[in-house]
Amino acid sequence: MDNSKKTLININESIKLISHGMIGIIEIFTAVAETKDKKIKQIKQGGFSILLEYGEEPISNIFFILLVKGEMDSNKYFLTTIKNQFQWMYKHVIPILEFLDGSSTERIFSSFDTIMKNILKIN
Numbered sequence: 001m002d003n004s005k006k007t008l009i010n011i012n013e014s015i016k017l018i019s020h021g022m023i024g025i026i027e028i029f030t031a032v033a034e035t036k037d038k039k040i041k042q043i044k045q046g047g048f049s050i051l052l053e054y055g056e057e058p059i060s061n062i063f064f065i066l067l068v069k070g071e072m073d074s075n076k077y078f079l080t081t082i083k084n085q086f087q088w089m090y091k092h093v094i095p096i097l098e099f100l101d102g103s104s105t106e107r108i109f110s111s112f113d114t115i116m117k118n119i120l121k122i123n
Contacts, residue, residue: 051075053083059094062086078119085115 043050048069055062064086066079093108100108116122 049075051079053079055083055087059087059091062094081119082116085119086112089115 039052039054041052043052048067049071051066051068053064054060055064064079064083066075066082068075089112090108097105
């Protein structure tokens with residue numbers, strides 16, 4: 001196996017680990033805060049905040065996270081904008097994601113770079 005394939009596998013494994021880790025963290029905070037019926041929207045630690053937005057059907061199993069320093073309403077708006085754009089673009093893809101191979105999913109989601117550049121107004 002060449003190094004580029006090993007790197008891709010390592011990146012994919014890292015992404016899975018981070019995803020599962022964040023789900024675990026949210027479950028822990030939910031249990032500690034006794035908010036099973038409520039969804040945590042923000043976690044504050046020192047001068048940093050972790051903002052959370054949750055997907056809506058059919059992608060309610062996806063959540064969006066933004067780590068920010070300080071607190072501004074524009075950060076929440078920014079994260080909500082990303083969530084809305086992602087849902088609009090991929091709401092029909094996410095439910096069938098498990099049936100696609102890795103190269104297809106990478107190609108599909110790479111198009112979101114264009115959306116992010118537009119949101120950030122980057123040429």
